[in-house]
Amino acid sequence: MNSFVLLAIAIFSEVFGSSMLKLSNGFKKLYPSIGVVIGMGSAFYCLSLAMKTIPLGTTYAIWSGVGTALTALVGVLIYKENFNVKKGLGLALIIGGVVIMKLSAGGSH
Structure with a gap:
C-alpha cells in the first residue's frame, strides 16, 4: 500500500x-x-508503516499537523467550539507548513 x-x-x-x-x-x-483505543492503535500502526519509506520528520510533521487541524475542525463543527480569526490563522499556518513538508519529501519516493 502507498505510504501516503x-x-x-x-x-x-x-x-x-x-x-x-x-x-x-x-x-x-x-x-x-x-473507540479511543482502536483509533489510536490504528493510527500508530499505520504511522509506523508509513515511516518505512517516508522520512521521520516529514511523516510526523504531516501526521501531527493535519491531525491537529482536522481535530480542531471537528471541535468547531461537531462539538460547537468557538472559531475565531486567531484559530483560523493558526489552522492556515499549520496547513501551509504541512504543504511545505509534503513538497520537501516529493522527490524521495
Missing part, C-alpha cells in the same frame, strides 16, 4: 481517536473508550 495512503489512514484514525477521547468522559464511557 497509510499516512492518511493514520491521520483519520488519530482524529477519530481524539474525537472519541472527548466523548469517553475520562474513560468512563465504554464505547467511546474502545
Whole structure:
C-alpha cells in the first residue's frame, strides 16, 4: 500500500481517536473508550508503516499537523467550539507548513 495512503489512514484514525477521547468522559464511557483505543492503535500502526519509506520528520510533521487541524475542525463543527480569526490563522499556518513538508519529501519516493 502507498505510504501516503497509510499516512492518511493514520491521520483519520488519530482524529477519530481524539474525537472519541472527548466523548469517553475520562474513560468512563465504554464505547467511546474502545473507540479511543482502536483509533489510536490504528493510527500508530499505520504511522509506523508509513515511516518505512517516508522520512521521520516529514511523516510526523504531516501526521501531527493535519491531525491537529482536522481535530480542531471537528471541535468547531461537531462539538460547537468557538472559531475565531486567531484559530483560523493558526489552522492556515499549520496547513501551509504541512504543504511545505509534503513538497520537501516529493522527490524521495
